[in-house]
Amino acid sequence: xxxxxxxxxxxxxxxxxxxxxxxxxxxxxxxxxxxxxxxxxxxxxxxxxxxxxxxxxxxxxxxxxxxxxxxxxxxxxxxxxxxxxxxxxxxxxxxxxxxxxxxxxxxxxxxxxxxxxxxxxxxxxxxxxxxxxxxxxxxxxxxxxxxxxxxxxxxxxxxxxxxxxxxxxxxxxxxxxxxxxxxxxxxxxxxxxxxxxxxxxxxxxxxxxxxxxxxxxxxxxxxxxxxxxxxxxxxxxxxxxxxxxxxxxxxxxxxxxxxxxxxxxxxxxxxxxxxxxxxxxxxxxxxxxxxxxxxxxxxxxxxxxxxxxxxxxxxxxxxxxxxxxxxxxxxxxxxxxxxxxxxxxxxxxxxxxxxxxxxxxxxxxxxxxxxxxxxxxxxxxxxxxxxxxxxxxxxxxxxxxxxxxxxxx
Numbered sequence: 195x196x197x198x199x200x201x202x203x204x205x206x207x208x209x210x211x212x213x214x215x216x217x218x219x220x221x222x223x224x225x226x227x228x229x230x231x232x233x234x235x236x237x238x239x240x241x242x243x244x245x246x247x248x249x250x251x252x253x254x255x256x257x258x259x260x261x262x263x264x265x266x267x268x269x270x271x272x273x274x275x276x277x278x279x280x281x282x283x284x285x286x287x288x289x290x291x292x293x294x295x296x297x298x299x300x301x302x303x304x305x306x307x308x309x310x311x312x313x314x315x316x317x318x319x320x321x322x323x324x325x326x327x328x329x330x331x332x333x334x335x336x337x338x339x340x341x342x343x344x345x346x347x348x349x350x351x352x353x354x355x356x357x358x359x360x361x362x363x364x365x366x367x368x369x370x371x372x373x374x375x376x377x378x379x380x381x382x383x384x385x386x387x388x389x390x391x392x393x394x395x396x397x398x399x400x401x402x403x404x405x406x407x408x409x410x411x412x413x414x415x416x417x418x419x420x421x422x423x424x425x426x427x428x429x430x431x432x433x434x435x436x437x438x439x440x441x442x443x444x445x446x447x448x449x450x451x452x453x454x455x456x457x458x459x460x461x462x463x464x465x466x467x468x469x470x471x472x473x474x475x476x477x478x479x480x481x482x483x484x485x486x487x488x489x490x491x492x493x494x495x496x497x498x499x500x501x502x503x504x505x506x507x508x509x510x511x512x513x514x515x516x517x518x519x520x521x522x523x524x525x526x527x528x529x530x531x532x533x534x535x536x537x538x539x540x541x542x543x544x545x546x547x548x549x550x551x552x553x554x555x556x557x558x559x560x561x562x563x564x565x566x567x568x569x570x571x572x573x574x575x576x577x578x579x580x581x582x583x584x585x586x587x588x589x590x591x592x593x594x595x596x597x598x599x600x601x602x603x
Contacts (some may be wrong), residue, residue: 198310211244212493215275218287219250219259222310226285227263229552240564242514249275253599276300289383294319304332310339312400313578315391321580327575336579337559340404344554347509349534350569351499352409358492366473370398371487375479380427385455392456398477404581414584416599420463420592428452463588489525507538507545
């Protein structure tokens with residue numbers, strides 16, 4: 195007698211799967227692959243992601259990645275991956291200049307798209323992507339990997355602000371500081387303006403501009419006082435045998451040839467929010483001693499909050515409504531089930547890491563594709579386009595030394 199019940203169960207499970215096609219097999223490809231694989235293990239998902247296909251920079255890279263990360267198929271080209279009927283969502287993890295080309299083609303094919311940040315390397319490309327998302331076929335959805343929204347401490351910061359616990363917001367102070375772009379770091383696509391669009395600005399300011407908008411629910415109305423700084427103007431060219439060892443850094447032998455670096459190494463700007471609050475943003479890849487110091491402080495009339503990703507499980511809190519003698523900075527360890535996302539992972543005090551923000555975002559994407567709601571708002575292409583407008587306004591302000599309104603660009 196045939197086991198028809200078992201066959202129906204298998205078909206039902208297949209119908210609930212979301213076929214993921216990864217375009218890119220580098221650092222972010224690994225991060226995203228891990229997130230898609232881990233999400234169903236920690237979250238109770240109605241639709242579970244399956245790593246269906248991957249298209250890297252070449253066939254060898256694609257096959258090696260597929261074997262290591264248990265991806266069903268290594269696609270010869272990203273165009274082949276997009277046309278694969280088993281792929282429902284295309285995850286774009288390639289250098290910035292390719293985001294628009296890949297994402298728009300995927301949307302036109304009726305696929306959902308998740309794209310790395312910044313949305314694109316020019317405002318024009320970002321606008322094209324946002325318009326393509328609005329015109330997408332088959333109800334295709336778009337998502338942008340602003341992963342820090344999913345840190346429990348950042349989500350708690352947002353909840354406290356939206357509950358009015360800080361009162362009227364007056365100041366936003368944001369920094370994203372790294373030091374891997376030192377003079378000995380060899381050339382890569384991240385130092386080429388044609389491929390990256392910008393340096394620390396698009397790479398890091400994109401995150402903290404999005405975070406400021408996310409936690410406050412406010413928009414940046416005007417930008418001024420921008421400073422675009424470049425300290426390194428050429429870098430050593432990496433030999434063909436070199437292997438990547440992180441965010442642009444490499445450990446293998448460099449050649450004696452030099453190549454021009456055409457992006458900013460640091461970028462600072464001031465802003466005024468629509469609510470009247472003032473803000474400052476600073477990004478650097480040459481801030482010696484800072485490995486991944488994504489820091490944000492928000493000051494309100496009734497309290498303040500601070501976050502630093504190098505202590506990502508903590509939120510600093512000042513309650514100005516307490517009696518004077520009881521006021522002081524307190525540390526909230528955001529690992530309790532009562533904190534956003536923390537309930538899905540480990541017991542209280544068993545801290546989370548970098549990868550968990552991506553895992554939580556992958557789970558939220560799957561919840562949306564199942565017809566549900568994310569635990570916290572997700573950025574789509576239109577939302578990320580607003581962040582791109584702010585980045586562009588800051589570049590104009592730096593080069594023309596003027597006030598710029600992002601919404602007029």
